[in-house]
Amino acid sequence: MHKIKTYIIYTAWCILLTVFAGCKKYLEQKPVSGVDTPDTLPELQGLLDRYSRLNINDPGSDEISSDDYYLTTSDWQSQNEQHRRMYIWEKDNLFPIPSLEWSSAYSSLYYANTVLEAIDKIEPLPATKADWNNIKGQAYFLRARLFFRIANIWSLAYDKSTASSDLGIPLRLTTDFNAPSQRNSAQETHTLIIDDLKNALGLLDIVPKAVTRPSKPAAAGLLARVYLSMREYDSCYKYADIAITYKNTLLNYNNSPEIKPTASFPFQPFNAEVIFYSLVNTPSILLNARAKVDSNLYRSFDSNDLRKTLFFRSNNNGTYGFKGGYDGNIGLFTGICTDELYLMRAELHARAERLNEAAIDLNKLLVTRWKQGTYQPYFFNSKQDALNIILTERRKQLQMRCLRWLDIKRLNKEGYNISLRRIINAQEYVLDPNSLRFALPIPEDIIKMTGMPQNPR
Template sequence: MKRNILSCVLLAVMILSSCKKYLDEKPNKKLSIPSTVEDCQALLDLHTYINSFVNNAVGEVSSDNYYLTSQTWAGLTQQSYRDMYTWGEEIFYDNGPSQNEWSSMYTIVYRANVVLEVMDKVQKTELNNAAWDNVYGSALFLRAEAFSVLARNFAKAYTDNSQDLGIPLRMTSDFNTPSVRATVQESYDQIIRDAKASVPYLPQSSAHVMRPSKAAAYGLLARVYLSMRVYDKAALYADSSLQIANTLIDYNGASTTATFPFDRFNPEVVYFAQGGPTPLTNTRARIDSVLFLSYAANDLRKSLFFKSNGDGSYNFKGNYTASVSQFVGIATDEMYLTKAEAVCRNGDFQEGLKILNQLMVKRWKQGTFIPFSASNQSQALAIILSERRKELLMRDLRWIDIKRLNLENANISLKRILDNGVYTLPPNDNRFALPLPAKIVAISHMPQNPR
């Protein structure tokens, strides 16, 4: 199967090169774009290659799970990274990385749009039925997933009927169509439409976790609804995902001395995606000391997630990528935590803790875990949220969690301390919507996020 995926990626590279020729208005345009189900599958598989080698997880760079020393911060080679860390007015410079999260996500959107347009012209037959469905559903999923990444990082958190600035919803591959920023409400409406529309076409479980599936689509819907604070639907879709994929790793079987304790495609991974911006590598990013101390002595995550620097600080090594790159896909542990929180918020805090304990017993030294308990909803929710942060750190989820929780009056503020000063980010500050690339604003005349 891995060989087949690699073949698709290589084919996709050739197709992408042809697409560039098409965009450069070369002759014989009919030979320059995908025209078959196989072509479209290859083009979609390329998203994994792009996601693996670009600067993304800008939300995680902006969040509070880690810190940089003044020396490390000053030594970052790109001004982009230094400004991401301090919530600057510009985070994508012309002399920065050749691809950034904005460009890479819209590359995925463009590719998905190309595929959807081609597939509308490809006849579905008995012979290609399954492959046709998989390609069509995958394109919808990938567009929804890319839009969701953009919305959670470059727009304010969702509120009911929010007219705040959202993201450009590119729904066509035609570059001549002007980009216009939708509202936050319109942005999330489109994400939900695409994700829901993908479900009937996708298989229960994909041939490989690098490709979408029903379990992944349900997981994406659960993640998005949680970010919207629509808790009944977050619980519903987390449960739907877990009905298909609910395996948890028993951390008692993982090596605490391994450089990277978890396999790249381990049993918890429902949909694999990764990113690895420079500030988050485990030679630079140091885990927040208060966060590290919150892990109990018998909590195996304390030894599996972190590596001591010998000076009282710790780096993160617990990526579900078996590398320094961050896992930013969808996994079953996230679904347990999403369902636990949503069920608790919906009123059944005892059931929420029961769901949480199903996860936690797999994270503590065998025979030492005492199930969490609480006497009221507020206590239960505090426990669940604490474990959510400890379980899902460095997965590009903390930024949107801070934004949504501050709308629930969590009053989370952020602070950076460097030799050149102290930087603060108060709750609900405009800077929680990261700045669009200045070049894009100049070309499109779209409004920039206020600072």
């Protein structure tokens, strides 16, 4: 344990200095002598169990930029300058200096890379082979998950026809601070994420000791999410189906003991739908007393739909805040759950014109969301009818999970022409479909330190 603490303190200091920039001026000093590198399986597992670093510290700028909420002018004015600018999709200066959201995400990646470098130096014995596999699989999963979160914020929607030349993100695959940071292509970025997740899927346990650790259903579920963002629908279906095969539990919103309807936050953390647990360290701009739920979205819930009371709290002034996250507190859930899997598989059935199967998956989910005996099952007559309903239900069920930004980007590539609008001080701000601003600017201090190309605006 002493070795782990010493190593973490030292690496955290190095990360703070370099911000993963490969900036030479910070590398002239020799490392502190006598620093121990984790070299046993329990020590490596200890690094991966850093809950505060790897489970509840996700970047959340995609949710700030999205449209499931709005701010009043007074609430907007109460925010720091960067969040005010981010809310109205300004072209630059969206992150403070130092750029903590970017550097924190890459700092977390350091843990996964440390494990992947160290574990191959440990010979797996028959008695430890299962643990060796699982630890390596966890590291692959965590690295892929972080790269995907970063890519969703700082790169545009994946487009197969241009991916080899489109800007992706820096893929730091080493703990070597001397390695310079440079931007990989969108194709390289997504290939690495998929390769890591497929490696993880082959190594992980089916049932983890806790849902804060990755597992086979988590890897399959995240693969499905990645392929959905790429509009690789056959592959999305394949892995959503695999994940459901591993875990298909759905909460019954009528009577689940894991739901406390009168609580400030009704859903208990680690509930039966959760496959992998992760959160955004929620910024003040998204707290539910401030972030008002889109009024059209709120009105789209039927009075017999239990989500209308479980997901929303009245502000006693005609507006509502969101309280339905699977954290059981103010955190915004970004993990993998079975509800998302059923919605993905329903959408993919519809896209393949398997309309009966699409209805079965959607109905299986929604009957658990409505007051018992009131739900009327869907029957689809056309592919477009099915997609319209499924995508509507996807937005309703998965709001405030850092998925809406991803959905807007990939659906606009399908021609949905979703534009976003904000009104502040009676002035309207618009983000047009497929705008270059759907890739947030990389923090200016990182661009200055590394010389990487900035996202075009």
